[in-house]
Amino acid sequence: MSSQNCRTRCIVLKNTDFGESDRIVTLYSPDHGRFTAIAKGAKRSQKRFVNKLEEFSLLDVIYRPAKYNRLHFLSEAELQEAFLSLRTHWQRYCPAILACELVLRFTREHDPDSRIFTLLHWLLHSLHNGTAHLPALVFFLLHLLDACGYQPRLKHCAACSCLPGQNKQLSFMFQPGNGSLLCPRCSGTTDLSRYSLSLQSLKFLQTAQKMTINQMQRLQMPEQVASECLFVLYSYSRYLLQCDIHSWSFLVQGIKKPISKKR
Numbered sequence: 001m002s003s004q005n006c007r008t009r010c011i012v013l014k015n016t017d018f019g020e021s022d023r024i025v026t027l028y029s030p031d032h033g034r035f036t037a038i039a040k041g042a043k044r045s046q047k048r049f050v051n052k053l054e055e056f057s058l059l060d061v062i063y064r065p066a067k068y069n070r071l072h073f074l075s076e077a078e079l080q081e082a083f084l085s086l087r088t089h090w091q092r093y094c095p096a097i098l099a100c101e102l103v104l105r106f107t108r109e110h111d112p113d114s115r116i117f118t119l120l121h122w123l124l125h126s127l128h129n130g131t132a133h134l135p136a137l138v139f140f141l142l143h144l145l146d147a148c149g150y151q152p153r154l155k156h157c158a159a160c161s162c163l164p165g166q167n168k169q170l171s172f173m174f175q176p177g178n179g180s181l182l183c184p185r186c187s188g189t190t191d192l193s194r195y196s197l198s199l200q201s202l203k204f205l206q207t208a209q210k211m212t213i214n215q216m217q218r219l220q221m222p223e224q225v226a227s228e229c230l231f232v233l234y235s236y237s238r239y240l241l242q243c244d245i246h247s248w249s250f251l252v253q254g255i256k257k258p259i260s261k262k263r
């Protein structure tokens with residue numbers, strides 16, 4: 001192995017066929033962040049890359065860094081976990097591909113954050129093991145936003161600082177434009193349907209914000225609550241990214257939930 005080569009663990013976020021025999025893969029690594037590499041001959045090779053470069057796969061790879069902003073060159077890949085059921089079960093595929101798209105869009109090339117890698121690995125592992133996908137996705141997105149510096153501010157009304165439940169309000173309005181809450185009095189409307197968070201949803205989000213991955217299994221979130229939380233976090237993410245998140249439509253199609261009505 002040349003001294004120029006890099007070795008790292010990573011997750012496949014995206015792959016695309018390139019030409020007759022090559023593949024381009026986008027990977028996320030705890031040490032190198034997001035990076036894109038070309039696997040020469042990947043479609044032909046029966047040995048080096050076969051069935052290894054699929055989305056969601058956890059790999060140990062060796063790659064040669066590119067010069068002059070060209071694609072890195074993937075030399076070897078060893079499959080650690082395939083998470084096969086994420087590609088064969090539509091209901092698991094939808095949240096998994098959404099999570100990969102969010103990591104792809106929220107991160108910059110070669111700007112590593114091991115928390116993001118750990119979160120994504122945890123989510124893929126949990127979905128593969130049959131964990132309820134909506135609460136897991138809520139937890140993932142909440143902590144991804146935090147890792148990227150966009151933690152939603154959910155403790156009190158951003159205008160008057162009243163606490164949820166303090167003045168007998170039944171729900172607060174989330175503002176996707178700045179990631180904070182407004183009480184019904186300050187928002188000047190009782191029609192909070194689009195971005196409303198019930199007190200129950202708010203409590204779950206506040207609890208989930210404080211939890212670590214290991215504690216997450218304790219969080220029992222009813223589907224209706226998870227759906228409401230997820231829609232609000234998605235709206236915030238979409239505002240931050242200033243673009244559509246394509247895999248969201250898969251999720252809405254794949255999971256017959258009230259989130260589809262709210263869109």
Ligand SMILES: [Zn+2]
Binds near residue numbers: 157158160162183187
């Ligand atoms: Zn207020």
